[in-house]
Amino acid sequence: MKKKLIQIYYDMRTQPVVAWVTILGTALSIFLIMTVLMMQQVKIIPFAPESNRDRMLYGMFFHLESNEEGAGSGSANLSYNMARRLYGDLDGVAEVSYFDKDPSHNDLKGPSGKKFTGAIRFADDAFWRIYDHTLLSGRFFTADEVAAKSRVAVLSESTARRLFNDASPLGGHFQQNHADYEVIGVVADVSPLASMAYGEVYVPVDRDVIWEMNGLQVFGPFTAAMLLEPGTDKEAVRGQVLARYREVDSELNAEGYRTVYHESPFSQEVIASGVAGSNMTPDVSGGRTLRYVLYAILLIVPAINLSTMLHSRLRRRVSELGVRRAFGCTRRRIITDIISENLIVTVIGGVIGLAAGIIFALCYDGLYTNSAGEAVRPALGLLLDWRILLSAFAACFILNIISASVPAWQASRLRPVEAINAK
Amino acid sequence: MPIIELSGICKVYRTKEIETTALDNINMSVEKGEFVSVMGPSGCGKSTLLNITGLLDRPTAGTVRLLDRDCNGLSDTALSHFRNENIGFVFQSFHLIPSLSVEDNVELPLDYRNGLSGADRRRRVDEVLERLGLSHRKKHMPSQLSGGQCQRVAIARAIVGRPSIILADEPTGNLDSRMGAEVMDLLHDLNTTDGITIVMVTHNELQAKQTDRIVRFFDGRIIS
Numbered sequence: 001m002k003k004k005l006i007q008i009y010y011d012m013r014t015q016p017v018v019a020w021v022t023i024l025g026t027a028l029s030i031f032l033i034m035t036v037l038m039m040q041q042v043k044i045i046p047f048a049p050e051s052n053r054d055r056m057l058y059g060m061f062f063h064l065e066s067n068e069e070g071a072g073s074g075s076a077n078l079s080y081n082m083a084r085r086l087y088g089d090l091d092g093v094a095e096v097s098y099f100d101k102d103p104s105h106n107d108l109k110g111p112s113g114k115k116f117t118g119a120i121r122f123a124d125d126a127f128w129r130i131y132d133h134t135l136l137s138g139r140f141f142t143a144d145e146v147a148a149k150s151r152v153a154v155l156s157e158s159t160a161r162r163l164f165n166d167a168s169p170l171g172g173h174f175q176q177n178h179a180d181y182e183v184i185g186v187v188a189d190v191s192p193l194a195s196m197a198y199g200e201v202y203v204p205v206d207r208d209v210i211w212e213m214n215g216l217q218v219f220g221p222f223t224a225a226m227l228l229e230p231g232t233d234k235e236a237v238r239g240q241v242l243a244r245y246r247e248v249d250s251e252l253n254a255e256g257y258r259t260v261y262h263e264s265p266f267s268q269e270v271i272a273s274g275v276a277g278s279n280m281t282p283d284v285s286g287g288r289t290l291r292y293v294l295y296a297i298l299l300i301v302p303a304i305n306l307s308t309m310l311h312s313r314l315r316r317r318v319s320e321l322g323v324r325r326a327f328g329c330t331r332r333r334i335i336t337d338i339i340s341e342n343l344i345v346t347v348i349g350g351v352i353g354l355a356a357g358i359i360f361a362l363c364y365d366g367l368y369t370n371s372a373g374e375a376v377r378p379a380l381g382l383l384l385d386w387r388i389l390l391s392a393f394a395a396c397f398i399l400n401i402i403s404a405s406v407p408a409w410q411a412s413r414l415r416p417v418e419a420i421n422a423k
Numbered sequence: 424m425p426i427i428e429l430s431g432i433c434k435v436y437r438t439k440e441i442e443t444t445a446l447d448n449i450n451m452s453v454e455k456g457e458f459v460s461v462m463g464p465s466g467c468g469k470s471t472l473l474n475i476t477g478l479l480d481r482p483t484a485g486t487v488r489l490l491d492r493d494c495n496g497l498s499d500t501a502l503s504h505f506r507n508e509n510i511g512f513v514f515q516s517f518h519l520i521p522s523l524s525v526e527d528n529v530e531l532p533l534d535y536r537n538g539l540s541g542a543d544r545r546r547r548v549d550e551v552l553e554r555l556g557l558s559h560r561k562k563h564m565p566s567q568l569s570g571g572q573c574q575r576v577a578i579a580r581a582i583v584g585r586p587s588i589i590l591a592d593e594p595t596g597n598l599d600s601r602m603g604a605e606v607m608d609l610l611h612d613l614n615t616t617d618g619i620t621i622v623m624v625t626h627n628e629l630q631a632k633q634t635d636r637i638v639r640f641f642d643g644r645i646i647s
């Protein structure tokens with residue numbers, strides 16, 4: 001290791017252009033890959049309060065068509081009752097929350113006198129159990145309060161400050177859309193990147209809201225968010241949901257309709273990919289393939305370049321390689337030494353590239369958006385997630401393998417006598 | 424039992440236009456502890472012979488036996504291990520690795536040997552450097568040394584793995600006579616004190632005469 005570092009340092013002094021182009025080329029490559037990858041990862045990796053993203057499933061939509069030719073169809077979110085019929089009490093599901101997945105942006109006014117618009121999240125009591133908001137003071141609202149449509153609210157910390165200044169918000173009152181609410185709890189601010197758990201004001205959802213269609217009470221603003229028990233197979237849950245669909249279907253048939261099943265409920269990846277729609281089956285494979293192709297291009301193009309650089313660094317060392325062979329270095333050892341030495345260079349470049357990528361993500365608006373498409377800046381802690389760091393290292397590793405294996409193999413095939421006497 | 428035994432060695436270099444016979448049916452053996460000089464005009468095949476003896480190159484025909492072992496059938500990996508354990512090379516132009524310090528250069532053969540701890544390796548390197556009077560230079564880079572010093576470092580590298588054979592291709596060729604004499608003294612010392620078998624190519628009659636035996640080459644053949 002020490003000798004490899006010495007060699008790298010020596011290369012940087014004797015062939016500074018090649019060495020720096022190698023390091024900065026790697027940095028640029030890792031920067032691009034990480035920028036794309038972080039944008040994707042942030043939508044999928046679990047972070048508080050969406051700490052259980054990998055165990056979540058979302059039943060969002062309902063789609064039905066008329067059996068009469070040309071009589072039309074309908075698709076939207078669910079009514080509370082329909083959401084419960086399809087997604088309530090499933091095996092392997094620990095907890096279900098029925099809430100409106102889209103926060104409303106309503107006017108707020110509090111004792112501070114300031115009037116502003118805030119994101120209002122209409123939720124239920126289970127919402128606080130499937131997401132882990134940090135309760136700073138007070139309490140969450142209860143099942144009874146939701147059932148009674150109590151005018152109680154949980155505020156995010158910064159919203160509490162805007163409404164109440166320095167006064168303690170607990171027990172205080174404010175107006176949301178001209179209705180009076182009492183503050184019962186304050187939670188830590190939530191990143192808008194946690195698009196399901198995000199809110200500035202949380203209030204009990206009204207379960208009676210129904211969007212009626214031709215006398216059918218199937219549509220409404222609800223989404224069923226399910227937290228699975230650890231180890232539950234998502235397909236098994238979908239199987240149960242499909243059975244529920246069949247029941248509902250036979251009932252609706254009597255009314256002249258049939259349901260269209262779209263592989264509900266959806267995983268976090270489906271939600272994140274923006275491919276979920278009320279009247280279509282989401283297809284993540286297209287986006288996935290596109291991403292993989294993009295990663296491959298971002299790796300292979302610089303790798304070819306880096307390969308040339310390594311080749312030219314090694315050309316200077318042909319005689320040395322011959323001498324090493326003479327003193328007993330095997331071909332395999334030549335390959336592993338070159339690849340591991342190159343890995344160090346790649347990782348140095350990778351660290352620079354990752355740092356640049358993170359700085360870019362923190363400073364440049366528009367890379368990250370919330371569910372409403374507004375620009376959001378991610379928190380540093382989120383970008384330093386171990387999965388992101390691991391992916392950066394993996395990208396370095398792959399870049400290294402692609403770029404170093406051909407030159408290393410060529411170096412190992414040099415004939416010792418000719419190598420020693422080269423140049 | 425000879426330590427080096429070459430029989431029927433031929434080496435033919437084929438290029439598109441011409442075929443060069445560098446070695447033509449060479450039979451030669453060297454006893455354990457012998458110090459042999461190889462002489463002959465330029466291009467007669469001395470280096471080729473040394474490379475084949477050192478298992479750096481394979482003969483077109485003939486067999487190489489070293490330490491009573493037939494080396495023809497060995498794989499590239501086995502040859503590498505064999506060289507590492509039994510053969511030390513000294514080259515005319517030193518061939519030190521420019522990016523490594525004196526001590527790291529000397530340690531090179533031990534890097535490729537299994538079962539030696541880092542401490543063992545450093546102790547062996549220090550011993551050898553001490554013996555060759557290079558201790559105060561161990562942190563130097565090759566570019567900071569004179570030619571004579573470089574060749575001493577190269578000899579240190581050749582013996583640090585305690586080989587039984589040293590193959591030296593014109594080890595004094597790039598040195599002035601005083602430095603050359605120093606290197607020769609060193610080789611003689613290794614030969615007599617440590618019993619290392621040495622085969623040395625040289626153009627210097629005087630140096631050759633000091634060795635046990637002179638093998639003369641002409642046009643790929645041994646003439647005496």
Ligand SMILES: Nc1ncnc2c1ncn2[C@@H]1O[C@H](COP(=O)(O)OP(=O)(O)OP(=O)(O)O)[C@@H](O)[C@H]1O
Pocket residue numbers: 436437443444445463464465466467468469470471472
């Ligand atoms: N790789 C090669 N390809 C073709 N011909 C070669 C090769 N190596 C050596 N030869 C030829 O083989 C012959 C012997 O070369 P070799 O280097 O062994 O001579 P030498 O006796 O060591 O000469 P010198 O005293 O100049 O070092 C020469 O004619 C040389 O041109």
Ligand SMILES: [Mg+2]
Pocket residue numbers: 469470471592
């Ligand atoms: Mg020669």
